[in-house]
Amino acid sequence: MIKIAVDLLGADRSETELLKGVLTSLNNYPDLFVYALGNKEVLINALESEDYDKDRLEIIDAPEVITNFENPMDAIRTKPKSSMVMGATLCRDNDEVGAFVSCGATGGLMVSSMFLIRPLSPSVTPVLVCEFIKRDGKNICLSDCGANLENPPEKIVAFAKMGSAYMKAKGVENPAVRLLSNGAEEGKGTAKIKEAYNLLKETNLNFKGNIEGSTVLSSDADVIATDGFEGNVLLKTLECGANSVINDIYDYANTLEGKEKEDYIAFAHKLHKRYDYNTQGGAVLLGVKKPVIKGHGAATAETMESIIKIAHTLVKNNVVDKIKAEFSL
């Protein structure tokens, strides 16, 4: 059985809305067991009219909410009955729980993960990875996407290793790793990037060299290794460029009428979905004892379903063991 903890609070939408994603997931995966955290009374009420396998869902009463408007450290201390703290604590205390899923406050989730679930080892700096779809339809993983802003070259190598282990767990054999720089050629980049390049060559990773911003959607890479500041710039700017053109399509559609207008709008909708990395999937914190999957605050039941899918895959394919192997832990 694949057991995961799911925090249903702290997102824009209600816990009962997100619960629907949990129920669909239970239907999708006969080997999935979910500990759902939220207001028990509300959830039990919502479940009354639902058809699901009662042996694979346990509701844990955790009615407090940690928000984006409070200091995360204070919040995890003062809200022991919050869904986030109780979920992370469950991951810590119950060996059978393999992953934690939440669409709640980012700061609170990061702090809960670091201080309750804990890093795999004192030498491992957990990394936040996310995926986006390349033009060939394959996914590429960005590691780090903004959790760790400034790191020495050795840490960027560690981010590359965790990104590679992640893509292996997602089914990619021998993931190709590239290092974000200002040009594709060896020797491009800051002193830090040049040193990371040299260190990456010495690893067992399938390191293919540098990648520049212009080719992130068309490269052979499965993993982009980067420090978090640049990774954050990359992720957000990529969405900005794509969304701008998608908005141009909407603007153009609004100058048209009838079927022609509808066609352009339908096309823009489809593209919007493809390039909306935030609400489609989730960012994953790796390097902690259980992977933590962070869905967007604007998550829908569908988003919940897609991030539970990630959690299911990562637990089933032992991402934590794969990371341990990279670091010989």
Added chain:
Amino acid sequence: MIKIAVDLLGADRSETELLKGVLTSLNNYPDLFVYALGNKEVLINALESEDYDKDRLEIIDAPEVITNFENPMDAIRTKPKSSMVMGATLCRDNDEVGAFVSCGATGGLMVSSMFLIRPLSPSVTPVLVCEFIKRDGKNICLSDCGANLENPPEKIVAFAKMGSAYMKAKGVENPAVRLLSNGAEEGKGTAKIKEAYNLLKETNLNFKGNIEGSTVLSSDADVIATDGFEGNVLLKTLECGANSVINDIYDYANTLEGKEKEDYIAFAHKLHKRYDYNTQGGAVLLGVKKPVIKGHGAATAETMESIIKIAHTLVKNNVVDKIKAEFSL
């Protein structure tokens, strides 16, 4: 008279093709005088059938070419008769020449500019700026876009000042400056960015705070100040995101037929032109004694026309004096 030096060699297209952009520019601006550098015989032959004001075009024989395939330092030493070296030397020696325009090898142009035209003062690190179009139709200037990879906070402030002076010369009153970071709030960013933030607050610039990648096309900023590595990631990734969606439109168009197909293709062409920052405009090196406008290697006559327009504007509006004022030189 606005006098500029134009290097016609080293681009993908022939000097006679690029010369056409010069002739159109001479027609556009009655106060423009161009020193055109290239193979004199070839250019004179090409001019025979052309109608232009002979008093405002001087051909300078500079038949050697500096390419991307040679060491720039060696090239400027061993090719004194190259269009690039002779153009930069003309800028150095002739006070009346206000700017240098070239679509030749980037490395050669940067080295020629730094060693022949020279920085405004030993304390000024020249910066490479470029512009792109925001969703509101206004231009935004990225300073630095990749010439200076890693700099202390004080240099990022200097890039902000030069970007602001540039936008002033382009007609923007009191340009709004923002600092690239991983979030909009004060306190976001690396130690370097936080320090640059504090320093920017102390300047006379119209500093509006941080900007993140997601809003570069929708912000109130006229200038994005950034270190070159992140600026390069931003610029290239923005194009990547936009181009990917534009290619999706072409792909979709190819599943259609007749007028519908033509409409989608025409629409994609229009967008391609808008988001193709490389071939539309040029990057501008500021902080040297004369501004240097670098057009893309794939420049057409039309590109040449658009970068001569930039040169004309910058000289006419005294961008160099505006920069000197920022640094109290």
